[in-house]
Amino acid sequence: MKNSKQDATRKVADAKKTFLSGENFYAHHFLGAHRMEEGYVFRVWAPNALAVSLVGDFNDWQDTLPMEKDEVSGVWQITTKDAKEGDLYKFKVRQADGRELLKIDPFAIRFEKRPGNAAKLYQFPEKKWRDGLWRGRTKRSNPFKRPINIYEIHTSSWKHHEDGSPYSLADLTEELIPYLVEKKYTHVEFMPLMEHPLDRSWGYQLIGYFALSSYYGTPAQFQDFVEACHLNNIGVFVDWVPGHYCINEDTLPYYDGTPQFEYTDPDRAKNNRWGSINFDLGKPQVQSFLISSAMFWIEMFHIDGIRVDAVSSMIYRDYDDGPWTPNHEGGNRNFEGYYFLQKLNAVIKLAHPEVLMIAEESSSETPVTGLIENGSLGFDFKWNMGWMNDVLRFYEMDPIYRKDHFNLLTFSFMYMMQENFILPLSHDEVVHGKKSLMHKMWGDRYKQFAQLRNLYTYLMVHPGKKLLFMGSEWGQFLEWKFDEGLEWGDLNDPLNHAMQMFTTRLNDFYKNQPALWEMEDSYDTIEIIDADNTEESVLSFIRKGKRKKDFLIVILNMTPIERRDFSIGVPYPGTYQEVWNTEMQEFGGTWTRHNEVCQSQSTKFKEYSQVITTTVPALGAIILKPETINTRKR
Missing domain, CATH: 2.60.40.1180 (Golgi alpha-mannosidase II)
Structure with a gap:
C-alpha cells in the first residue's frame, strides 16, 4: 500500500513537471476531476490565484472546501468523499487582485446543459470497441492515394423533429449514417462538438476543450456514433479550435486574474475579428493543455482526423483587425503559433500516424502540408480557399463575361501540387448573406441547377480531396440557418430530388474511378x-x-x-x-x-x-x- 501511494505521488509530481515544460500530452489524466479510492480528487492550474475553493452540489455551493496549492506548479488540489457522479461543480477563484469569481473546470469532460456551465462529474463507461478492422485498414492505407469525399455537418441543424428540437447523436446514428452510406460519402466532418455557450458561434468559441457539448448528447453516444460510422466504412473528422476561445469571464479568460491562458500583451490577447481571446501558444502549459485536448478526442472517440480552424490567425500577428506589434525580426510571423502547430502535428503523427491533420488556412505565404523538416507546419491536408473563392466567383458571373475571367477557373492548375489540398464548398460560403451555392448560380432556376451540376463535376474531377456542406447536395436555395433544420421539404420538388440523385451518382462515380485519386499527389x-x-x-x-x-x-x-x-x-x-x-x-x-x-x-x-x-x-x-x-x- 505504501509503495502504491508513493508511485501515485511520483506520477502526479512527474505530471506537474511535464505540464510546466509543455511536454505533458495527457494532462487530462491528472488535472480536472478524477475518481479515486479515497474519493474524488480535483486539480486546477491557477498559478497566481490567492485562493481556490471547490464548490458544488456536494457542499451546497458553499465555500467549505479550500484547495491546497503546489507553489512550484501552480496547481491547486483537494480530495473529497462527498462528491459523487452526476454532481455539478465549479472552482471559486480569488484572483490576483482579490476579486472572487466562480470559474469552470478547464479540464472538465462533461458540463451541465446550457445556459448553465458548471462541470458535471462523469465517468466514461468502459467500451469494447468493434472498429478494429476499420482502424487496421486505415493504418495500412495511403490517404493521398485513396478517395476522400467529405460531408460537412453542423450537428444541431441537420434535421429537426416535428416539435422543433434538433436531432441528438442517437438520432444521427439512426439516420445520418445510412444517409452517408446511401449518398456514397467516404467521411463526415463535424463543425465543433466541444462545449460552447452560444449557438450563434456555431461551436467555434469554446469553453470545454475536453467535453462533448451536452446539447448534442453523451460522450458514450458519440463513441457509439463513431463506431457505427467505422462499421459502415465512414471516417469521422472533427473541427477543433486551438487559436482562440470564449470571452465569458467565468470560463477561461484571465483565469487567476492575470494573463494565464492568453498573451500578456492585450493587443495579442484580444481577438477583435471574432470577439474572443487568443491563446498564448508559446506558453508551455498552454501547449500541454491544447495538445492533450487533441489527444483526448483522438483516443477517447477514435476520430480519424482533426480539422484545425483559423490557422492563419495563429501564424500571422497582423491577421486580426486592430493594432499589432511586429515580431523581433520586424515581421508579421507569429513564431509562437508557428512552432506550436509544428509541435502539435509532430506529437499527433508520432502517436497516431493514421490520424489526418487538416488545416483551414487562407494564405499562401507559409508551407502548411508536408514534412516539418522542410519548413512546413506538418499538416496532412490544407483547405484550398483560393480555389473555392475563385471558382465561386466564376460560377456567379454572367456567362457573357466568363471568357474575360477564365483564369479564375484555371489558375489553380498552376499551384495545385504546392500543398496537399482539400477542395471545400463549406458552411462559410452559404451564410451571412453570401447565398446558398444554388442561389449563387447565374440565370433562371433551370440554368442554376445545370451550373450546380457543372460545378460539382468540376469539384470531383479537379485534383484534391472533396468537401461539401450539408444541404448543398440537393441544391437548397435558402441560406443555412444554424438554429433550424435543413429544408428537407425541398426534396418534394422534382428538380431538387434529381439534384440529390445526381450528387449521389457523382460521389459513386468518383469512388469508382481511380484516375480521380490514385495519383493526385503528382x-x-x-x-x-x-x-x-x-x-x-x-x-x-x-x-x-x-x-x-x-x-x-x-x-x-x-x-x-x-x-x-x-x-x-x-x-x-x-x-x-x-x-x-x-x-x-x-x-x-x-x-x-x-x-x-x-x-x-x-x-x-x-x-x-x-x-x-x-x-x-x-x-x-x-x-x-x-x-x-x-x-x-x-
Whole structure:
C-alpha cells in the first residue's frame, strides 16, 4: 500500500513537471476531476490565484472546501468523499487582485446543459470497441492515394423533429449514417462538438476543450456514433479550435486574474475579428493543455482526423483587425503559433500516424502540408480557399463575361501540387448573406441547377480531396440557418430530388474511378488538353490513373450554348465512350441518351495528333473514357 501511494505521488509530481515544460500530452489524466479510492480528487492550474475553493452540489455551493496549492506548479488540489457522479461543480477563484469569481473546470469532460456551465462529474463507461478492422485498414492505407469525399455537418441543424428540437447523436446514428452510406460519402466532418455557450458561434468559441457539448448528447453516444460510422466504412473528422476561445469571464479568460491562458500583451490577447481571446501558444502549459485536448478526442472517440480552424490567425500577428506589434525580426510571423502547430502535428503523427491533420488556412505565404523538416507546419491536408473563392466567383458571373475571367477557373492548375489540398464548398460560403451555392448560380432556376451540376463535376474531377456542406447536395436555395433544420421539404420538388440523385451518382462515380485519386499527389495525374478556349469558354483536360489505359477526358462548357461538333485532342487513336453527362434527364436535364461513341481521327490539335468530335451540352460537363485504344501510338 505504501509503495502504491508513493508511485501515485511520483506520477502526479512527474505530471506537474511535464505540464510546466509543455511536454505533458495527457494532462487530462491528472488535472480536472478524477475518481479515486479515497474519493474524488480535483486539480486546477491557477498559478497566481490567492485562493481556490471547490464548490458544488456536494457542499451546497458553499465555500467549505479550500484547495491546497503546489507553489512550484501552480496547481491547486483537494480530495473529497462527498462528491459523487452526476454532481455539478465549479472552482471559486480569488484572483490576483482579490476579486472572487466562480470559474469552470478547464479540464472538465462533461458540463451541465446550457445556459448553465458548471462541470458535471462523469465517468466514461468502459467500451469494447468493434472498429478494429476499420482502424487496421486505415493504418495500412495511403490517404493521398485513396478517395476522400467529405460531408460537412453542423450537428444541431441537420434535421429537426416535428416539435422543433434538433436531432441528438442517437438520432444521427439512426439516420445520418445510412444517409452517408446511401449518398456514397467516404467521411463526415463535424463543425465543433466541444462545449460552447452560444449557438450563434456555431461551436467555434469554446469553453470545454475536453467535453462533448451536452446539447448534442453523451460522450458514450458519440463513441457509439463513431463506431457505427467505422462499421459502415465512414471516417469521422472533427473541427477543433486551438487559436482562440470564449470571452465569458467565468470560463477561461484571465483565469487567476492575470494573463494565464492568453498573451500578456492585450493587443495579442484580444481577438477583435471574432470577439474572443487568443491563446498564448508559446506558453508551455498552454501547449500541454491544447495538445492533450487533441489527444483526448483522438483516443477517447477514435476520430480519424482533426480539422484545425483559423490557422492563419495563429501564424500571422497582423491577421486580426486592430493594432499589432511586429515580431523581433520586424515581421508579421507569429513564431509562437508557428512552432506550436509544428509541435502539435509532430506529437499527433508520432502517436497516431493514421490520424489526418487538416488545416483551414487562407494564405499562401507559409508551407502548411508536408514534412516539418522542410519548413512546413506538418499538416496532412490544407483547405484550398483560393480555389473555392475563385471558382465561386466564376460560377456567379454572367456567362457573357466568363471568357474575360477564365483564369479564375484555371489558375489553380498552376499551384495545385504546392500543398496537399482539400477542395471545400463549406458552411462559410452559404451564410451571412453570401447565398446558398444554388442561389449563387447565374440565370433562371433551370440554368442554376445545370451550373450546380457543372460545378460539382468540376469539384470531383479537379485534383484534391472533396468537401461539401450539408444541404448543398440537393441544391437548397435558402441560406443555412444554424438554429433550424435543413429544408428537407425541398426534396418534394422534382428538380431538387434529381439534384440529390445526381450528387449521389457523382460521389459513386468518383469512388469508382481511380484516375480521380490514385495519383493526385503528382502532376502526372493531370494533362491539360485546352485551357485557352476562352472565346467558347470550354475547358478540357485529362485525369490519369496508374495504368496507361486508365484515364478520363473531361470537357466543361461554361456557357448556355450547346457546343455541337466540338473537337479536342486525345492522346491515343481509338474509340472513346461518354461515361458522364450532367444534362441527362434523370439528373434534371433534357438529354435522354448519351453521346455516341467517338472514333478518333488523325488530325492535329495542339500537340495531339488524334482528335475526337462530340457534343457538349449548354452549361454542361461530359466525361469520356477510352473504350478501345492503341497506347503504343501517340
